[in-house]
Amino acid sequence: MKPITRLHSRTAVLPDENIDTDRIIPARFLTTTTRNGLGKLCFHDWRYLPDGADNPAFPLNRTEAHGCSILVAGRNFGCGSSREHAPWALLDFGLRAVLCSEIADIFRSNALKNGLLALVIDAPAHRWLLDHPGIELAIDVAGEFVELPDGGRIGFALEPFARHCLLHGVDQLGFLLGQSQAIAHYEQTHPEAA
Amino acid sequence: MNPRTLFDKLWDAHVVVPETPDTPAVLYVDLHLVHEVTSPQAFDELRGRGLAVRRPDRTLATLDHSTPTLPPGPDGQRPYASAEARAQVAQLEANCRAFDIELHGWDSAERGIVHVIGPELGATQPGMTIVCGDSHTSTHGAFGALAFGIGTTEVGHVLATQCLLQRKPKTLAIHVDGALPPGVGAKDLVLHVIGRIGVDGGTGHVIEYRGAAIEALSMEERMTVCNMSIEAGARAGLIAPDEITFTWLKGRPRVPQGEAWECAVACWRALASDAGATYDREIRIDAREVRPTVTYGTHPGMAIALDAPVPAPRNAPEARALAYMRAEAGRPMRGMPVDVVFVGSCTNSRLPDLREAAAVLRGRRVASSVRMLVVPGSEAVRRAAEAEGLHDVFHAAGAEWRVPGCSMCIAMNGDLAQPGQLVVSTSNRNFEGRQGKGARTVLASPATAAASAVAGFVADAREVLAEVAA
Ligand code: SF4
Numbered sequence: 222m223k224p225i226t227r228l229h230s231r232t233a234v235l236p237d238e239n240i241d242t243d244r245i246i247p248a249r250f251l252t253t254t255t256r257n258g259l260g261k262l263c264f265h266d267w268r269y270l271p272d273g274a275d276n277p278a279f280p281l282n283r284t285e286a287h288g289c290s291i292l293v294a295g296r297n298f299g300c301g302s303s304r305e306h307a308p309w310a311l312l313d314f315g316l317r318a319v320l321c322s323e324i325a326d327i328f329r330s331n332a333l334k335n336g337l338l339a340l341v342i343d344a345p346a347h348r349w350l351l352d353h354p355g356i357e358l359a360i361d362v363a364g365e366f367v368e369l370p371d372g373g374r375i376g377f378a379l380e381p382f383a384r385h386c387l388l389h390g391v392d393q394l395g396f397l398l399g400q401s402q403a404i405a406h407y408e409q410t411h412p413e414a415a
Numbered sequence: 416m417n418p419r420t421l422f423d424k425l426w427d428a429h430v431v432v433p434e435t436p437d438t439p440a441v442l443y444v445d446l447h448l449v450h451e452v453t454s455p456q457a458f459d460e461l462r463g464r465g466l467a468v469r470r471p472d473r474t475l476a477t478l479d480h481s482t483p484t485l486p487p488g489p490d491g492q493r494p495y496a497s498a499e500a501r502a503q504v505a506q507l508e509a510n511c512r513a514f515d516i517e518l519h520g521w522d523s524a525e526r527g528i529v530h531v532i533g534p535e536l537g538a539t540q541p542g543m544t545i546v547c548g549d550s551h552t553s554t555h556g557a558f559g560a561l562a563f564g565i566g567t568t569e570v571g572h573v574l575a576t577q578c579l580l581q582r583k584p585k586t587l588a589i590h591v592d593g594a595l596p597p598g599v600g601a602k603d604l605v606l607h608v609i610g611r612i613g614v615d616g617g618t619g620h621v622i623e624y625r626g627a628a629i630e631a632l633s634m635e636e637r638m639t640v641c642n643m644s645i646e647a648g649a650r651a652g653l654i655a656p657d658e659i660t661f662t663w664l665k666g667r668p669r670v671p672q673g674e675a676w677e678c679a680v681a682c683w684r685a686l687a688s689d690a691g692a693t694y695d696r697e698i699r700i701d702a703r704e705v706r707p708t709v710t711y712g713t714h715p716g717m718a719i720a721l722d723a724p725v726p727a728p729r730n731a732p733e734a735r736a737l738a739y740m741r742a743e744a745g746r747p748m749r750g751m752p753v754d755v756v757f758v759g760s761c762t763n764s765r766l767p768d769l770r771e772a773a774a775v776l777r778g779r780r781v782a783s784s785v786r787m788l789v790v791p792g793s794e795a796v797r798r799a800a801e802a803e804g805l806h807d808v809f810h811a812a813g814a815e816w817r818v819p820g821c822s823m824c825i826a827m828n829g830d831l832a833q834p835g836q837l838v839v840s841t842s843n844r845n846f847e848g849r850q851g852k853g854a855r856t857v858l859a860s861p862a863t864a865a866a867s868a869v870a871g872f873v874a875d876a877r878e879v880l881a882e883v884a885a
Contacts, residue, residue, distance in 0.1 A: 237732045239614055239714050243846040248825045252481050252499040254455035254506050256567075266848045271834075295732065297615040300648060300714070301846060303550040303564035304453065323615055326584075326650055327550060331566035380582060382438050393568070394460070397576045400432060400441050404469075404578055407431040407443055413542075414443060 222336045224390035226362050228317050233281055233289035234354035240294055241301035242328065246310040248302075259306055260313030285355050290317040293350040297321075299328025299339070308332040308339075318360055320367065320377075322347035333383045334393060342367065346375040362387050418689035421655050422586050422621050425561040425686070429544045431578055439580040445543040445560075447573045448529045449476040449516065451507040452827075453548030457571035458510040468514040469577045475538055476511050477519040478504055479528045481828055484790050484817035493521070496829030514574070527793020527819045530554040530761035534638065535795050537667025541656035541683040546573060551761050551843065552651075553644040557637035558664070559656035559686050561621070564645065584650045585695035587620040591628035593702040598877040600771070601636035602763060602841065602860035604628070605643040606708040608700060610718035617649030620695065623688065624654050628702035634663040635765045642762045643843050646715040655687035707875055709748050710845045710858040712736035717845075721863065721875055722747045739847060740855050741837075748857060748873045754836035756787040756814075756868040757850070758861050760824035763841035764792030766799050768861045772841075773805045775865035775876050776812040782871030787814035788830065790822040814868065826850045839867040 250262045268279045275282045281289075292311075298321045299307060308331050311319070318338035332339035338360060342350075346367075350356075359368040362384065367375040379387070386393060408414045419427070426442075434440035447470075454476075461468070468474060481500040487493050495501040511518035519526040525536060530551055533539040539555045545562035546552060548570040555562035565579065572579055589612075595604060609616070622644050624637075632640065637654050644652030661680050664670050671679045706720040713736040719725065727744040728734035737744060742751070758764070758772045769791060781787045789809045791797040797819055800806060806816045822830040824842035826849065832838045834853025841864050845856035859867070862876035869879055 237735075238730075239716075239732070241714065241844075241846045243844070243849050247848055247852070248827045249496075249831075251452050251827055252497060252503045254499075254503055255459075256456045266852050297618070297648070300614055301550070301844065303548055303566055305456075305548075305566035305568060323618060325615070325648060326618060327564055327566060331568065334566065334568045380439070381436060382580065385437070393580060394464075394572055394575060397441065397572055397578055397580065398466075400578065401576065403432050403441065404443070404576060408577075411428075411443070414445065 222386070222390050222392070225336055225338070225387045228290065228338065228360040229357070230290040230317070231288070231355050231357050232291045232293050232350060233286035234351055235280055235292060235294045236351050238295035239297045239300055242299060242304050242307045243301055245299070245307040246304065251304060251306055253306070256309045258313060259310035260315065263310040263314035290315055291358055291360070292316050292319045293347070293354070294319055294321050295351070296323045298324050299332070300325040303327045303331070305331045305335070308335045308337045312337050320347070320350060333387065336387065338362070338387070340377040340379070342375050342377050418692040420586055420688040420692040420694060421559060421623055421653055421686055422561065423692070425542065425544065426583060428542070429561070434582060439582045441578050442581045443544060444546050444573050444577050444579060445473060446533070446538055446545045447474045447577070448533055448545065448547035448552070449474060449570070450479055450529050450547070450549065451503050452480045453567050454510065454570055455503065455506050456567050457574055458514065460571040461514070461574055466575045468516060468574045471515045473577060474516045474574070475533070476507060476516050477526055477529050477532055478507065478521065480821045480825060482820045483828055484820045484822045484830055486818055494829070496827070500828065524794050527796065528761045528764065528821055530642065531764060531792030531796065534558065535667070535793060537664055537670035540664065540670060541660060542686055546579065550645045551642050553649070554638050554642040554761055556641040556644065556652040557634060557654050558660055559653060559683065561651060561653070563651040585620045587617055587622045587649065588694040588697040589622055589624050589700060590626040590697065591624065591700045591702050592626050593628055594631060595628055595702045595705055598862070599705050599707060600860050600862065601632055601639040603708040604702065604705050605640045606710065606715065606718040606858060607705045609643060609647045609715050610708065611700065612647055612698060614646060614714050614716035615648040617644060617647035620649050621651045621653060622647070622649045623694070624652060629654055630657065633767065634659060635767045638765070639762055643715065646843055656683045707860065707863050707877070709863060709873065710856070711740060711742045711748050713739055713845055713847050715843065715845060715858060718858070719748070721749045721873065749875060751837065751873045753785055753839050753867050753872055755832045755838040756781070756785055756864050757790070757823040757838055757840040757842065758864050759788070759790030759792070759822050760842035761792065762843045763861050764790060764796065766796050768841065769796070769800050769805050772861040772865040773808040775862055775869065775879055776814065777808050779812060779869045781813040781868045784871050785868050787868045788817060788823060789814050790817040791819050793819050823850050839864045839873060
């Protein structure tokens, strides 16, 4: 994962609450065995009409939303399954951050591990962003704030290790492999784990 | 020592490296369950780094999600939904061979849905940590194991190190007092709970279900309850192991035998939360208030009693959900015409679930307008059901009796509903398109599902059963 320190973009808004992982990427596409190229399937059944044309009612199909890499979504984004295909698809679709007052646990953990900034902000700021699509934001990972065009700031709290990994591009598997002595010791001292 | 909850005890026993302000805990995983959908990219990662699986002996794989539920055709070929699905299964078979992992594949007499076979084999045991690249891993919490779903990156972490980096979640106690009324079951209870606390009511928490109504549940019913914890957003669901747990597990292939069994049970008895242990949050539910419950919207939190009026939408998304479902505020779900009925999934595909459906279907017919699919959770369930003739009941009623798998729960194997069709389903998710693009899902118990199949509309099993008796 490449280090991520700062991100600038206009926002696109999906105000629906409880956007689940089946909406982000329908299960029938999960027969893939790679993590690449899922962007075209992102939000598939919402984004396209049955004949394959773009659905004009899908907010991210609007011209204003093109090129936006920050998504402001309704409360409880990413609920449902543990499929990491959801963040893979969002990233490949071009998104780099999701701002929300509440994000489902497994989705958030998966997103951060892939460098998709799944950030929880407070409800009033969230409401305001939902009501003001298309505004230019800067996300400062180190400072843990989102900067508004007028210089105002919205704070977010990242789990410190997740933040450290984002800022330095830390390889978490590498970190865990570095604990192998402790793991071996645990296995030796816990007979049921031996 | 301070009084500890069941969760605290499970957590403490598995900490390899304690958490610090800067780093999460390194948590040991006792059992890693693997299936074809969320593992291929993780095995590729291992291969790319030249890593082995640290504990193949603690890893157990099965085929369930992409697998057809129809038997092989005359040409001996299994009817996969696509070449990609076939390739995905072949890839898990190859990965298990290459990394020396036990796979319950097509030739296994124990193959089935990952959350059905873990307990059946006795691989799932109290006191364990259990993970799988699948959110319904919460099912195994019914045994007093800390069990939760992980993403594919973490599947790679566990394959390579048998550990995960985890922050300690919060705890939520849900006390269910009293007794469930007759004809009301575990599925009704858990839908009722999610309806009460919402689809994000458990976010960041591990739920412990407690109280008289929970203690009275069978193991299968406890699995149904814990299974759906994730639908309330919880990391995991837990129920303290007790005599019902030990009786259910005794003699299963992977549990300790003989003296070791007595010793294990003694340890497991000590897992229950201590008197005076505290939780971050507590909720009380009265079991006597629970009625047969179904969903009316497009997430599991939109749940109400079968005969209660659908509530008026409180916002635009709820209005859209009602429009999608073609549900009408002010009218109950009971009476809504049904196209498809699905009995199956890791929520309700065990023997007692099939018995519950069969009890309603015995001597009755599935309405001519309805297609009904019954998919056992595992080969063992299939054998047991056939041994007592349940398949004959389903056939006689006009339902399809299939080979085990996830089937229409996730609709990625070709078993699916057509756009606009209404499905009464014993599975766990009613998201838009979950059972096929444009399909409308009503989550329900096996009894409600079977009753709806007979009636041709969403129906109360108690009434269907009473009709013939009269
Ligand atoms: S039955 Fe459904 S919920 Fe259970 S593991 Fe299979 S797809 Fe997931």
